[in-house]
Amino acid sequence: MHSSDSDGLQAARAQLVGYGVRLLADGLAVGSAGNLSGRVGDLVAITPSGIPYGDMRPGDVCLVAPDGTELASSEMPSSETPMHLAIYAATDASAVVHTHSPEVIALSASRPELPAIHYAITGLGGPVRVAPYVRFGSDKLAAAAVGALDGRSAVILRNHGAVTYGRDLTQAYDRALLLEWLARTYRMALSYGEPATLSAAELDEVTAEARRRRYGERRGGPR
Numbered sequence: 248m249h250s251s252d253s254d255g256l257q258a259a260r261a262q263l264v265g266y267g268v269r270l271l272a273d274g275l276a277v278g279s280a281g282n283l284s285g286r287v288g289d290l291v292a293i294t295p296s297g298i299p300y301g302d303m304r305p306g307d308v309c310l311v312a313p314d315g316t317e318l319a320s321s322e323m324p325s326s327e328t329p330m331h332l333a334i335y336a337a338t339d340a341s342a343v344v345h346t347h348s349p350e351v352i353a354l355s356a357s358r359p360e361l362p363a364i365h366y367a368i369t370g371l372g373g374p375v376r377v378a379p380y381v382r383f384g385s386d387k388l389a390a391a392a393v394g395a396l397d398g399r400s401a402v403i404l405r406n407h408g409a410v411t412y413g414r415d416l417t418q419a420y421d422r423a424l425l426l427e428w429l430a431r432t433y434r435m436a437l438s439y440g441e442p443a444t445l446s447a448a449e450l451d452e453v454t455a456e457a458r459r460r461r462y463g464e465r466r467g468g469p470r
């Protein structure tokens with residue numbers, strides 16, 4: 248998709264609005280919290296700041312250049328635009344989803360990482376780190392998120408939320424749902440005591456088997 252492709256741009260903006268509504272419906276954020284973005288050619292389309300998802304229209308979705316320059320829309324781009332741009336710069340992401348989902352926030356307040364109590368965590372690259380707390384919207388938060396993402400497609404932000412990325416918005420969003428599900432499952436497991444976790448070798452074995460079966464080329468990843 249090229250940035251001069253106006254149909255492609257409209258489709259990307261509409262998709263971002265649609266997933267914003269899902270963010271609320273799936274309980275991954277409330278009001279106008281959280282934000283989503285996707286690459287459109289050399290540019291990044293990102294949800295605007297302060298507009299509830301239910302009121303958001305495709306034309307409200309902002310376009311920014313990799314250096315943060317705003318290119319279109321009368322709206323202000325998300326306050327977390329620096330974090331989204333830093334993730335695009337540091338990874339091969341084509342879409343980024345930032346949630347304020349309750350299970351990961353609860354975990355972030357008391358644990359240094361989400362451990363591997365289920366093999367599906369290989370879909371996120373392994374145990375998911377909790378990045379140190381830094382104020383929302385800051386360049387330091389962007390740096391903390393990128394640092395904790397190393398080798399992962401998900402990061403939990405302490406006392407804040409989570410970020411996932413993917414090759415497209417569907418994959419990034421599915422990873423946000425997976426992360427929240429894993430955090431909830433971990434909390435349930437903790438109610439029995441300290442849960443057993445999978446070793447790095449066991450996770451590597453899952454990753455190798457998933458590759459062998461060519462999961463990941465189909466929607467949904469390992470089952």
Ligand SMILES: [Zn+2]
Nearest residue numbers: 281383407408
């Ligand atoms: Zn946030």
